[in-house]
Amino acid sequence: MSLRCEILSTGDEVLTGQIVDTNAAYLADQMGSLGFEVSRHTTVGDDRALLAAAFRQLGASADVVLCTGGLGPTVDDLTTEVAAEVLGAELRLDEAALAHMEGLWKNRGRAMPENNRKQALIPAPAEVLENPIGTAPGFAVRIDRAWFFFMPGVPREMKRMFAEQVVPRVEALRSEPTVFDVRVLRSFGLTESATDQALAGLEALFPGVKLGFRAHFPEIQIKLTVKGPDIAAAKAQLEAATEEVRKRVGAHVFSDGASIEQVVGEGLTRDKATLATAESCTGGLVAQMITAVPGSSAYFDRGFVTYSNQAKMDLLGVGEDLLREHGAVSEPCARAMAEGARTRAGTTYAVAVTGIAGPGGGTPEKPVGLVFVALASPGGTVVRRLRWPGQRDQIRGISAMVALDLVRRALAGLPLEEGDNPRGQ
Amino acid sequence: MSLRCEILSTGDEVLTGQIVDTNAAYLADQMGSLGFEVSRHTTVGDDRALLAAAFRQLGASADVVLCTGGLGPTVDDLTTEVAAEVLGAELRLDEAALAHMEGLWKNRGRAMPENNRKQALIPAPAEVLENPIGTAPGFAVRIDRAWFFFMPGVPREMKRMFAEQVVPRVEALRSEPTVFDVRVLRSFGLTESATDQALAGLEALFPGVKLGFRAHFPEIQIKLTVKGPDIAAAKAQLEAATEEVRKRVGAHVFSDGASIEQVVGEGLTRDKATLATAESCTGGLVAQMITAVPGSSAYFDRGFVTYSNQAKMDLLGVGEDLLREHGAVSEPCARAMAEGARTRAGTTYAVAVTGIAGPGGGTPEKPVGLVFVALASPGGTVVRRLRWPGQRDQIRGISAMVALDLVRRALAGLPLEEGDNPRGQ
Numbered sequence: 001m002s003l004r005c006e007i008l009s010t011g012d013e014v015l016t017g018q019i020v021d022t023n024a025a026y027l028a029d030q031m032g033s034l035g036f037e038v039s040r041h042t043t044v045g046d047d048r049a050l051l052a053a054a055f056r057q058l059g060a061s062a063d064v065v066l067c068t069g070g071l072g073p074t075v076d077d078l079t080t081e082v083a084a085e086v087l088g089a090e091l092r093l094d095e096a097a098l099a100h101m102e103g104l105w106k107n108r109g110r111a112m113p114e115n116n117r118k119q120a121l122i123p124a125p126a127e128v129l130e131n132p133i134g135t136a137p138g139f140a141v142r143i144d145r146a147w148f149f150f151m152p153g154v155p156r157e158m159k160r161m162f163a164e165q166v167v168p169r170v171e172a173l174r175s176e177p178t179v180f181d182v183r184v185l186r187s188f189g190l191t192e193s194a195t196d197q198a199l200a201g202l203e204a205l206f207p208g209v210k211l212g213f214r215a216h217f218p219e220i221q222i223k224l225t226v227k228g229p230d231i232a233a234a235k236a237q238l239e240a241a242t243e244e245v246r247k248r249v250g251a252h253v254f255s256d257g258a259s260i261e262q263v264v265g266e267g268l269t270r271d272k273a274t275l276a277t278a279e280s281c282t283g284g285l286v287a288q289m290i291t292a293v294p295g296s297s298a299y300f301d302r303g304f305v306t307y308s309n310q311a312k313m314d315l316l317g318v319g320e321d322l323l324r325e326h327g328a329v330s331e332p333c334a335r336a337m338a339e340g341a342r343t344r345a346g347t348t349y350a351v352a353v354t355g356i357a358g359p360g361g362g363t364p365e366k367p368v369g370l371v372f373v374a375l376a377s378p379g380g381t382v383v384r385r386l387r388w389p390g391q392r393d394q395i396r397g398i399s400a401m402v403a404l405d406l407v408r409r410a411l412a413g414l415p416l417e418e419g420d421n422p423r424g425q
Numbered sequence: 426m427s428l429r430c431e432i433l434s435t436g437d438e439v440l441t442g443q444i445v446d447t448n449a450a451y452l453a454d455q456m457g458s459l460g461f462e463v464s465r466h467t468t469v470g471d472d473r474a475l476l477a478a479a480f481r482q483l484g485a486s487a488d489v490v491l492c493t494g495g496l497g498p499t500v501d502d503l504t505t506e507v508a509a510e511v512l513g514a515e516l517r518l519d520e521a522a523l524a525h526m527e528g529l530w531k532n533r534g535r536a537m538p539e540n541n542r543k544q545a546l547i548p549a550p551a552e553v554l555e556n557p558i559g560t561a562p563g564f565a566v567r568i569d570r571a572w573f574f575f576m577p578g579v580p581r582e583m584k585r586m587f588a589e590q591v592v593p594r595v596e597a598l599r600s601e602p603t604v605f606d607v608r609v610l611r612s613f614g615l616t617e618s619a620t621d622q623a624l625a626g627l628e629a630l631f632p633g634v635k636l637g638f639r640a641h642f643p644e645i646q647i648k649l650t651v652k653g654p655d656i657a658a659a660k661a662q663l664e665a666a667t668e669e670v671r672k673r674v675g676a677h678v679f680s681d682g683a684s685i686e687q688v689v690g691e692g693l694t695r696d697k698a699t700l701a702t703a704e705s706c707t708g709g710l711v712a713q714m715i716t717a718v719p720g721s722s723a724y725f726d727r728g729f730v731t732y733s734n735q736a737k738m739d740l741l742g743v744g745e746d747l748l749r750e751h752g753a754v755s756e757p758c759a760r761a762m763a764e765g766a767r768t769r770a771g772t773t774y775a776v777a778v779t780g781i782a783g784p785g786g787g788t789p790e791k792p793v794g795l796v797f798v799a800l801a802s803p804g805g806t807v808v809r810r811l812r813w814p815g816q817r818d819q820i821r822g823i824s825a826m827v828a829l830d831l832v833r834r835a836l837a838g839l840p841l842e843e844g845d846n847p848r849g850q
Contacts, residue, residue, distance in 0.1 A: 019639075020447050021445070027442070283713050283725075292818065296708070302733060360720065
């Protein structure tokens with residue numbers, strides 16, 4: 001019998017829609033990756049009666065309940081009290097948790113406010129779940145037939161507590177050992193349906209492997225999961241299926257985890273190469289993505305945000321005649337921007353983006369969504385033309401992605417011309 | 426008696442965490458803005474038994490249930506069938522809905538696939554909720570004591586159907602007419618607790634007005650809501666309370682809706698002024714935010730992403746001696762960067778950011794999170810020093826916000842020196 005797992009999110013901020021509940025999605029995804037099915041999520045607010053009703057109802061119907069929120073120091077934080085009430089138990093002060101909290105405050109050079117003591121109270125029969133990076137400990141306790149794992153609502157603290165404290169306890173409840181493994185391949189350049197088509201028949205070829213997709217604009221993630229009683233066989237199936245995906249979707253897969261800017265950073269570091277950017281319509285987005293990676297100063301020296309034509313001439317040496325003849329949104333201008341950036345920054349590579357992000361500024365010949373992306377490298381310069389009929393932020397997002405993907409392809413020795421118009425547009 | 430409202434999200438993608446459920450937050454927020462309290466959210470997957478159990482349970486406990494998902498054409502889409510089963514009703518083909526769907530397919534120049542007919546089936550006693558922008562109609566039906574409003578899971582379609590079809594029906598269920606209005610003021614520079622303290626006693630001063638906060642890092646949103654039977658009186662209370670908030674939180678409030686980059690853009694446009702950026706640790710983030718606003722080319726000419734010291738010298742004329750003596754993360758360097766950018770770009774204003782975003786690169790004197798932000802303007806240059814002991818993305822985010830806030834303050838004639846270390850750090 002598989003365990004019946006449920007998720008309970010608490011707190012008025014989530015209930016009233018002031019914050020979107022990313023915790024529930026995170027926990028459901030993690031549980032899925034461990035091979036547990038979550039059968040329901042419930043959200044209730046900071047309300048004594050409704051919390052108690054939820055604890056009772058889940059206690060009677062579930063085996064495992066992952067509960068987040070309501071462990072803070074304020075009067076709104078009712079989870080611990082209500083859990084004790086439902087259990088008919090007293091609260092006890094956990095000395096270790098109190099010492100941990102006092103230590104945290106001491107490190108900040110401040111005395112702990114009196115109302116924070118409350119966070120070291122847990123229902124007497126409960127076991128503490130340590131919170132190494134926050135004040136509120138969690139706790140595990142059985143209510144009726146279900147094991148409840150109470151965690152903080154702060155995502156960073158919840159994630160760590162879940163991984164370190166909850167997962168081993170849930171694993172121990174598993175009745176039959178089952179292996180479960182998952183592989184996520186991140187790809188760019190094909191639509192979801194084109195990817196689906198390219199991978200047709202995969203599940204039949206590798207029994208036990210399940211194929212899924214997640215669209216994280218502008219990338220498509222390909223998710224392979226495998227489940228079974230035999231570790232070695234399951235892992236081998238997953239490996240083989242992954243190989244097959246790479247064979248079929250080929251150069252569009254850029255990683256099995258890292259972001260494209262991390263992949264680009266790793267490639268540049270490996271090759272001791274450097275990169276500069278020249279951006280018009282993306283307005284700094286490409287540079288921002290590159291520098292979001294710690295340590296990017298090793299390969300990124302400078303970027304030019306040349307929004308006006310004058311800036312393109314001053315900073316990149318784009319010719320006035322070129323701009324007059326072809327305009328700033330053109331193949332020659334993208335080329336000149338990339339080459340100008342590469343020469344002036346003295347880098348191995350330079351990428352340039354120029355286009356019309358809209359909503360205004362389009363013409364019949366040069367409509368909104370027309371973008372040129374150029375890569376200048378030691379071997380020469382290539383320019384890609386794309387049309388993305390979408391919103392301003394999407395046009396900018398996909399243009400930045402095309403720019404980074406060109407660098408990635410150059411670093412990996414892959415064809416640069418393939419998929420001239422990404423995603424079939 | 427107020428209505429008991431609940432939200433039910435359906436679908437395996439939401440249940441397994443493949444997508445985050447933004448629909449529930451949206452509906453809860455909208456209902457709150459209409460003066461209805463939502464008491465619980467529930468999420469179940471595409472599972473016949475669990476769906477039926479959820480319908481029965483909510484039918485017995487709620488007055489209004491907003492249900493999303495499961496109206497599509499595939500075998501996974503079970504909502505309509507299960508609703509009919511719970512009602513003990515037949516399905517009927519709604520001719521108007523079918524004609525609408527066939528029209529949509531015809532406009533696309535294609536024949537409607539046979540399995541799409543299924544979407545025109547609704548439980549016999551239900552009333553159709555039109556979907557002008559998608560194929561699947563919704564429907565409203567009473568199960569036990571509750572009115573259920575079934576809507577598509579696609580956010581765009583759901584939002585329109587909710588606004589046009591559901592809101593009037595829910596309003597009609599309201600027992601006493603009540604006015605409800607809301608005002609959100611966006612602020613930056615004070616912590617949530619400092620804002621809370623500054624606004625102490627506000628609710629007592631303006632009876633009927635409720636004060637709330639939302640933290641959207643790095644800004645704090647102040648939310649005022651008013652509820653009552655008398656339109657004029659409620660609106661006047663809200664106006665007066667808003668005035669009082671502006672008086673107390675003063676220059677920290679930057680808008681009642683627009684983003685800070687929009688506010689900056691409006692100010693620059695109004696003054697016919699221009700802006701340039703010079704960024705080190707934010708790596709293009711400030712330029713990217715400015716250019717995210719349509720029409721920003723009217724006031725934004727260029728940006729310099731000077732990641733290396735050499736780039737700071739080449740592009741902004743920062744002196745080698747200055748860098749040797751003070752280092753790049755220093756008050757003099759920030760000042761020289763802003764002044765260099767302003768002179769070289771020939772703009773009214775220039776902002777510069779230089780700091781240590783981490784996680785590496787810190788020293789005891791210059792720790793991770795130390796950032797200098799400078800604004801060069803016709804009246805001279807100011808530099809603000811901040812310390813934000815957080816993650817790389819937070820440090821970059823708050824630094825960019827301080828830069829934009831300096832421009833906003835200069836444009837509004839507000840003090841630039843106030844809150845030297847934002848958010849009390």
